[in-house]
Amino acid sequence: MDRPLQISYKDTSSSEFLDRQIREHVAHLEKLHPHIIGCRVVVEVPHRAAATETGKPPIAVSVEIDVPNHPVIVARDEQERREVKNDQYSVVTHAFQAAERQLKALGESRTERRRS
Numbered sequence: 001m002d003r004p005l006q007i008s009y010k011d012t013s014s015s016e017f018l019d020r021q022i023r024e025h026v027a028h029l030e031k032l033h034p035h036i037i038g039c040r041v042v043v044e045v046p047h048r049a050a051a052t053e054t055g056k057p058p059i060a061v062s063v064e065i066d067v068p069n070h071p072v073i074v075a076r077d078e079q080e081r082r083e084v085k086n087d088q089y090s091v092v093t094h095a096f097q098a099a100e101r102q103l104k105a106l107g108e109s110r111t112e113r114r115r116s
Contacts, residue, residue, distance in 0.1 A: 003038035010044035025096040037066040061095040075099035
């Protein structure tokens with residue numbers, strides 16, 4: 001990446017665990033698409049989110065990826081308030097899976113254009 005990874009936390013405390021997971025996901029995306037210019041990840045508590053029985057509020061994760069000659073790729077996942085598990089790692093994983101699908105589609109469309 002040309003620019004360093006940016007990880008932000010909004011209305012919640014930072015987490016070394018989530019930082020590590022995010023960095024691993026970004027490294028995987030860089031292998032898929034080596035021309036990523038930059039990546040921004042925001043972990044936040046959704047507006048008016050109530051804490052669950054465990055006392056942990058649900059989170060939302062947004063991933064923005066800059067690639068050359070293409071609009072910013074944006075992927076987002078949000079944990080449901082009624083979700084009992086409160087598995088923050090799965091929210092991060094789902095957001096990055098959505099970003100990965102978009103990067104793969106971008107790569108496939110570029111390959112098809114070259115064949116034409």
